[in-house]
Amino acid sequence: MNHQLIQKYNVPGPRYTSYPTVPYWDELQFTAEDWKLSVNQAFKQSNSTEGISLYIHLPFCESLCTFCGCNKRITTNHTVESPYINALLKEWKLYVDLFGGRPIIKEIHLGGGTPTFFAPEQLKKLINGLFELADRSTEWDFSFEGHPNNTTREHLQTLYDLGFKRVSFGVQDYDPVIQKAIHRIQPFENVERVHNWAREIGYESIGHDLVFGLPKQTRLSIAETIEKTNLLKPDRIAFYSYAHVPWIKGNGQRGFDENDLPKDDEKRSLYNLGKLLLEENGYAEIGMDHFALKTDSLYTSLQNKKLHRNFMGYTSSKTQLMIGLGVSSISDSWFAFAQNVKTLEEYYALIEQNQLPIYRGHLLNNEDLIIRKHILNLMCTLQTSWESHELQFPELPTVILSLKEMEEDGLLTFTRNGLSITTEGVPFVRNICMAFDLRLTRKQPETRLFSMTV
Known part of the structure; x- marks a missing residue:
């Protein structure tokens, strides 16, 4: 790797x-x-x-x-x-x-x-x-x-x-x-x-x-x-x-x-x-x-x-x-x-x-339910889609933009209305999920909460 x-x-x-x-x-x-x-x-x-x-x-x-x-x-x-x-x-x-x-x-x-x-x-x-x-x-x-x-x-x-x-x-x-x-x-x-x-x-x-x-x-x-x-x-x-x-x-x-x-x-x-x-x-x-x-x-x-x-x-x-x-x-x-x-x-x-x-x-509010579905998709199938209106949310363009660098690093590929994690990206699936985690994005922890992703 x-x-x-x-x-x-x-x-x-x-x-x-x-x-x-x-x-x-x-x-x-x-x-x-x-x-x-x-x-x-x-x-x-x-x-x-x-x-x-x-x-x-x-x-x-x-x-x-x-x-x-x-x-x-x-x-x-x-x-x-x-x-x-x-x-x-x-x-x-x-x-x-x-x-x-x-x-x-x-x-x-x-x-x-x-x-x-x-x-x-x-x-x-x-x-x-x-x-x-x-x-x-x-x-x-x-x-x-x-x-x-x-x-x-x-x-x-x-x-x-x-x-x-x-x-x-x-x-x-x-x-x-x-x-x-x-x-x-x-x-x-x-x-x-x-x-x-x-x-x-x-x-x-x-x-x-x-x-x-x-x-x-x-x-x-x-x-x-x-x-x-x-x-x-x-x-x-x-x-x-x-x-x-x-x-x-x-x-x-x-x-x-x-x-x-x-x-x-x-x-x-x-x-x-x-x-x-x-x-x-x-x-x-x-x-x-x-x-x-x-x-x-x-x-x-x-x-x-x-x-x-x-x-x-x-x-x-x-x-x-x-x-x-x-x-x-x-x-x-x-x-x-x-x-x-x-x-x-x-x-x-x-x-x-x-x-x-x-x-x-x-x-869980409506936003939570949408994000939960995306993260479940990524963790279980290594892909997700926002083609359906029910899986769209206002911050989606910002999330996609934040994932561009991971795309350049070969960790994922974008489809017309979704993304798939590559073989090289599987070890970094938690990082990709973090891009969708709006609660984490809005408020970064002030103290150490989580273990290392890799």
């Missing part, structure tokens, strides 16, 4: 799992009552035709991984499991009462934290509790994140029997030096064991999460990690850029010397090498930082132009209404966002008072 382009475009920028991005939510104009009205509206519009999605945040981990930017609570005390499951089910009941009808659940994703911190019987209690008040869509897609060190065969079998057909395992990197630096000691044998169990049980899609840009990471460690990954042949791979944001996440990301982090060209070369090796082994690049075999639903959704992106990352389908349950979870009704409180203490207190545990959100 062109060294000058990396130097030029490697700036802080959002990952665009939403628009507007969370730091630009207009919290002063948001109320819990507005959120409830938006949820009720979205439920009535879409439940019977496409169902709803659930993201459930399970925050507990037994040890701290120093690369992690997730909301988590570190503990080895497993008596925390039952109270948290009970609170989740109570929060779910609050939403079902708000819907005014019986929900049809199309998607469930268990994220964390470490979902497999919870005993299989607790996870079974959770899922069965959800469906006491809901029905399952005929096109359901349930998935969860598993830690290779503590995921048991019983976890995998229990969740499979409950309808989960996808699982992703956090791998990061197999090099022992890197694992020590990020406090995630996880031998290949542990991943191989749980991966093979999942295959034997019948999971339709197994994913591995890898990370580039970790401390002490080299081209050799990337090559060895990809080589071991190819031995297991997961169906999809998330190959994430390490987001170094210690000013947001506190001491958790200060467990190593920042001089140990690969920078700029060095970091991007790790991704380029990984991408080359993955493509040589039959993986196709999906959007940003994702790869899948051509037999996987993520690839099929890309080909059918149904790929979607939300707070869970890339998904093979969408629902208008996504409810987030648990601490820090974010919900999306398409017309509004809402985020839950971030501490367990606040969460439990509000649930005990029969209140939805939200503390901030954003109501």
Whole structure:
């Protein structure tokens, strides 16, 4: 990759799992009552035709991984499991009462934290509790994140029997030096064991999460990690850029010397090498930082132009209404966002008072909805169009003008009423989206908010 382009475009920028991005939510104009009205509206519009999605945040981990930017609570005390499951089910009941009808659940994703911190019987209690008040869509897609060190065969079998057909395992990197630096000691044998169990049980899609840009990471460690990954042949791979944001996440990301982090060209070369090796082994690049075999639903959704992106990352389908349950979870009704409180203490207190545990959100105006569509198009299909009047906005000529330099650098090409991102431009998709981000353009952050784009 062109060294000058990396130097030029490697700036802080959002990952665009939403628009507007969370730091630009207009919290002063948001109320819990507005959120409830938006949820009720979205439920009535879409439940019977496409169902709803659930993201459930399970925050507990037994040890701290120093690369992690997730909301988590570190503990080895497993008596925390039952109270948290009970609170989740109570929060779910609050939403079902708000819907005014019986929900049809199309998607469930268990994220964390470490979902497999919870005993299989607790996870079974959770899922069965959800469906006491809901029905399952005929096109359901349930998935969860598993830690290779503590995921048991019983976890995998229990969740499979409950309808989960996808699982992703956090791998990061197999090099022992890197694992020590990020406090995630996880031998290949542990991943191989749980991966093979999942295959034997019948999971339709197994994913591995890898990370580039970790401390002490080299081209050799990337090559060895990809080589071991190819031995297991997961169906999809998330190959994430390490987001170094210690000013947001506190001491958790200060467990190593920042001089140990690969920078700029060095970091991007790790991704380029990984991408080359993955493509040589039959993986196709999906959007940003994702790869899948051509037999996987993520690839099929890309080909059918149904790929979607939300707070869970890339998904093979969408629902208008996504409810987030648990601490820090974010919900999306398409017309509004809402985020839950971030501490367990606040969460439990509000649930005990029969209140939805939200503390901030954003109501999307018409401009937001237009820009959101453009950014989704760019992130999911690497192109967008403004031929339709519904996708035009007053600042569009200024946005096009701001993209001319990227066109000259070979990152995109303009069509008569749209643009397409070139192969050379894919690593800079976040930068291209930033040109459409009117809220960011109008008010540049005064402090560091985002990770580096490249």
